[in-house]
Amino acid sequence: MPDKVLMKGNEAIGEAAIHAGCQCFFGYPITPQTEVAAYMSRRMPKIGRVFLQAESEIAAINMVYGAAGSGVRAMTSSSSPGISLKQEGISYIAGAELPCVIVNIVRGGPGLGGIQPAQSDYFQATKGGGHGDYRLVVLAPSSVQEMVDLVQDAFDIADKYRNPVMVMGDGMLGQMMEPVEFKERKPAQLPSKDEWKADGLKGRKEHHVINSLYLKPEELENQNLKMQKKYAKIKNNEVRYEMYNCEKDVDFVLVAYGTISRICKNAIKLLAEEGINVGLIRPITLWPFPEKAFEEVIDKTKYGFMSVELSCGQMVEDVKLASNGRKPVYFYGRTGGMVPSPNEIADAVKRNIGGAK
Amino acid sequence: MEVIFQRTKGLLDVPTHYCPGCTHGIIHRLVGETLEELNVIDKTVGVAPVGCSVLAYNYFACDMFEAAHGRAPAVATGIKRSHPDSVVFTYQGDGDLAAIGTAEIVHAATRGENITTIFVNNCIYGMTGGQMAPTTLPGQVTETTPYGRDVKQAGYPIRVSEMLSTLSGAAYVERVSVDSVPNILKAKKAIKKAFELQLQGAGFTMIEVLSICPTNWGLSPLEALKWLRDNMIPYYPLGVKKDITAGEAK
Amino acid sequence: MARATFREERCKGCGLCISVCPKKIIEFSEKLNVKGYHPAAVKEEKMKECIGCASCARICPDVVITVEK
Numbered sequence: 001m002p003d004k005v006l007m008k009g010n011e012a013i014g015e016a017a018i019h020a021g022c023q024c025f026f027g028y029p030i031t032p033q034t035e036v037a038a039y040m041s042r043r044m045p046k047i048g049r050v051f052l053q054a055e056s057e058i059a060a061i062n063m064v065y066g067a068a069g070s071g072v073r074a075m076t077s078s079s080s081p082g083i084s085l086k087q088e089g090i091s092y093i094a095g096a097e098l099p100c101v102i103v104n105i106v107r108g109g110p111g112l113g114g115i116q117p118a119q120s121d122y123f124q125a126t127k128g129g130g131h132g133d134y135r136l137v138v139l140a141p142s143s144v145q146e147m148v149d150l151v152q153d154a155f156d157i158a159d160k161y162r163n164p165v166m167v168m169g170d171g172m173l174g175q176m177m178e179p180v181e182f183k184e185r186k187p188a189q190l191p192s193k194d195e196w197k198a199d200g201l202k203g204r205k206e207h208h209v210i211n212s213l214y215l216k217p218e219e220l221e222n223q224n225l226k227m228q229k230k231y232a233k234i235k236n237n238e239v240r241y242e243m244y245n246c247e248k249d250v251d252f253v254l255v256a257y258g259t260i261s262r263i264c265k266n267a268i269k270l271l272a273e274e275g276i277n278v279g280l281i282r283p284i285t286l287w288p289f290p291e292k293a294f295e296e297v298i299d300k301t302k303y304g305f306m307s308v309e310l311s312c313g314q315m316v317e318d319v320k321l322a323s324n325g326r327k328p329v330y331f332y333g334r335t336g337g338m339v340p341s342p343n344e345i346a347d348a349v350k351r352n353i354g355g356a357k
Numbered sequence: 358m359e360v361i362f363q364r365t366k367g368l369l370d371v372p373t374h375y376c377p378g379c380t381h382g383i384i385h386r387l388v389g390e391t392l393e394e395l396n397v398i399d400k401t402v403g404v405a406p407v408g409c410s411v412l413a414y415n416y417f418a419c420d421m422f423e424a425a426h427g428r429a430p431a432v433a434t435g436i437k438r439s440h441p442d443s444v445v446f447t448y449q450g451d452g453d454l455a456a457i458g459t460a461e462i463v464h465a466a467t468r469g470e471n472i473t474t475i476f477v478n479n480c481i482y483g484m485t486g487g488q489m490a491p492t493t494l495p496g497q498v499t500e501t502t503p504y505g506r507d508v509k510q511a512g513y514p515i516r517v518s519e520m521l522s523t524l525s526g527a528a529y530v531e532r533v534s535v536d537s538v539p540n541i542l543k544a545k546k547a548i549k550k551a552f553e554l555q556l557q558g559a560g561f562t563m564i565e566v567l568s569i570c571p572t573n574w575g576l577s578p579l580e581a582l583k584w585l586r587d588n589m590i591p592y593y594p595l596g597v598k599k600d601i602t603a604g605e606a607k
Numbered sequence: 608m609a610r611a612t613f614r615e616e617r618c619k620g621c622g623l624c625i626s627v628c629p630k631k632i633i634e635f636s637e638k639l640n641v642k643g644y645h646p647a648a649v650k651e652e653k654m655k656e657c658i659g660c661a662s663c664a665r666i667c668p669d670v671v672i673t674v675e676k
Contacts, residue, residue, distance in 0.1 A: 023439055024435065024438060024439050026435065050438045050439060052434070052438060054431065054464075055460050055461070055463075055464035056460060058428065058431075058460075059428070059431040059434075059460065059461055059464065060431075062424065062425060062428035062431035062432050062435065062461070063431050063432070063434050063435035063438075064435060065422075065424070065425075065428075065431075065432055065435060066404070066422065066424075066431065066432035066433060066434060066435025066436040066437075066439075067435035067436065067438070067439045068435075069422055069432075069435075069436070070402065070435070070436045070439055070440055070443075072439040072440075074435065074439070088425055089425060089428070092424075092425050096423075198402055198420035198421065198422060198436075199402065199420065199436070199440050199443060200399060200400040200401060200402055200419070200420055200440070200443050200444075201398065201399045201400075201418075201419060201420060202399055202400065203399065207369075207417075207418060207419060207420050207421060208420045208421075209414045209415075209420070209421045209422070209423070210421070210422040210423065211414060211421075211422070211423040212423065213411065213423055358608065358609070358610065358675040358676060359675060359676065360673060360674070360675050361659060361661060361674050361675065361676045362661040362664040362665070362672070362673065362674040363673045363674075364670045364673070365670075368670065372617055372669070373668075373669065375668065375669075376619075377619035377620055377621035377644070377668075378619070378621030378622070378623055378668060379668055380668060381668065382667070382668025382669050382670065383665075383666065383667075383668050386668075386670050537627075537666075538627050538662045538665050538666055541665050541666060542665070577622070578621040578622060578623055579622055579623065579626050582623070582626075
């Protein structure tokens with residue numbers, strides 16, 4: 001491939017997975033991510049890897065479970081309603097401690113909703129979605145290049161911790177075209193899968209079982225505590241975020257991820273022209289949530305934080321938790337697929353701090 | 358004297374949790390023997406269902422997966438597509454395969470997925486205490502059809518083997534029974550043929566095995582075998598429903 | 608000359624082997640095994656009638672029986 005290519009977000013996701021050594025892709029058409037499956041259907045057979053359009057999103061996530069449990073890198077992608085269908089499968093994958101990558105190109109909800117971009121699956125991704133005490137590592141890119149980088153990171157993180165990882169974009173990121181580079185990456189140091197993968201005994205004495213059923217409460221408690229230790233490790237090691245314009249004192253700090261974080265950056269430039277100094281915390285991992293980013297600015301921010309989301313307010317709850325009552329937390333959002341302009345966000349900032357000023 | 362019948366290496370030497378007389382034990386043994394005789398234990402991966410045989414992963418000697426309810430054919434697809442040289446089978450009951458898993462089994466069959474499904478049909482949901490299954494017979498009393506299955510309210514049972522035999526991807530579909538020693542021998546032949554066809558890459562193979570559930574039918578194991586013969590075989594006729602090696606275009 | 612050997616501790620007393628033995632030499636034992644079942648068994652004096660057909664072994668759901676001939 002040439003050094004920099006113009007690629008559509010959804011297709012870049014597919015190509016990034018290929019670069020990461022994704023052996024199997026199982027998908028299903030749903031707007032606005034269908035191009036991921038279409039791209040993989042063209043590319044995977046040409047390089048001797050597996051593409052299958054499953055009969056449903058449920059079947060697709062279970063195919064991922066099978067492939068992942070047999071030791072190969074596997075990925076599926078879908079959009080909100082399809083991700084709802086996958087929740088049982090995701091819980092099983094997490095419970096069996098299998099690595100895999102799930103891409104959610106979020107659209108408006110609830111129900112059939114709309115096909116325009118949204119961020120209303122934040123709760124589903126970070127607080128559960130599926131049943132039981134598990135967590136998904138959730139990565140939120142804000143550009144096609146970042147999507148390429150984070151998809152490749154996702155496979156490494158998944159293998160490192162034996163956990164499913166979600167890359168959460170939105171309809172805009174999936175559909176837009178931006179220049180991307182597939183940079184050389186140092187291969188990650190990852191544990192071997194030989195100790196647990198179930199791909200046939202092949203001379204091994206003990207059979208391997210991929211399973212999440214523990215009928216004895218003592219055993220299930222132990223399994224859960226083991227997983228919680230893993231999540232504590234992930235919280236310590238894998239938090240990612242960007243601080244924008246937070247070096248000096250700020251009047252206000254926006255908190256936003258994905259597409260809308262870019263619009264926030266433009267709003268910040270507009271506000272600077274009016275002498276209002278606003279910073280931005282851009283979470284890149286939504287789980288683990290970057291609480292430490294808030295420590296960097298909690299004393300600096302005069303009027304507190306405003307969570308800006310393409311939803312009715314989901315991440316704002318985590319912003320409140322991170323702020324822990326120390327500074328006020330506001331919210332601005334549009335929903336249903338509506339995307340605010342930089343001016344709208346700037347006006348919302350002024351409204352919120354105007355009263356306090 | 359030489360040993361002419363002993364426990365197969367295809368099964369781990371452990372006691373099972375199945376009820377006395379439960380035919381899961383016979384069927385497990387037939388699959389285990391098949392894997393041993395075909396010398397494929399080492400490269401086989403099996404997928405267990407949700408149901409009484411959820412713990413099948415503790416009984417087979419090969420690598421095993423536990424799957425979500427009904428999803429075993431999709432899990433098997435993921436395994437087989439990433440390891441085409443492996444032998445992959447699913448082992449499913451009537452709720453797993455014919456209720457929640459209807460889409461998965463139909464699509465695995467129509468894709469000609471090169472896996473073997475062992476479908477254990479005992480006309481009832483065993484593990485959860487004896488509720489109606491998609492295969493429960495008209496008039497049959499279960500926990501959720503306490504007055505007998507009324508087809509006007511609860512619909513008709515599904516003949517899965519006949520249904521799947523209409524699909525071009527299905528290479529071999531046969532219904533057998535384990536109610537008698539001669540039928541057990543025929544069942545073993547059918548299961549072995551299904552796995553042999555998988556080894557030849559023929560496509561999707563399924564053996565539906567009529568089985569008993571003495572506990573939830575409220576019968577002794579011996580009475581249950583008779584109930585199977587008298588009631589199930591007439592509704593679910595034994596025999597080959599699809600065989601691409603037979604030369605007919607079906 | 609044939610012999611059917613029963614693993615008493617695995618037998619669940621289902622009775623299927625008894626029903627299929629063509630020589631009718633299998634019966635429930637008087638004793639109880641560790642699970643509380645009366646295991647199936649062939650009295651030693653009846654063993655000479657065993658024809659080694661292995662019907663009992665083939666219908667046993669718990670693979671309790673080994674047959675020699």
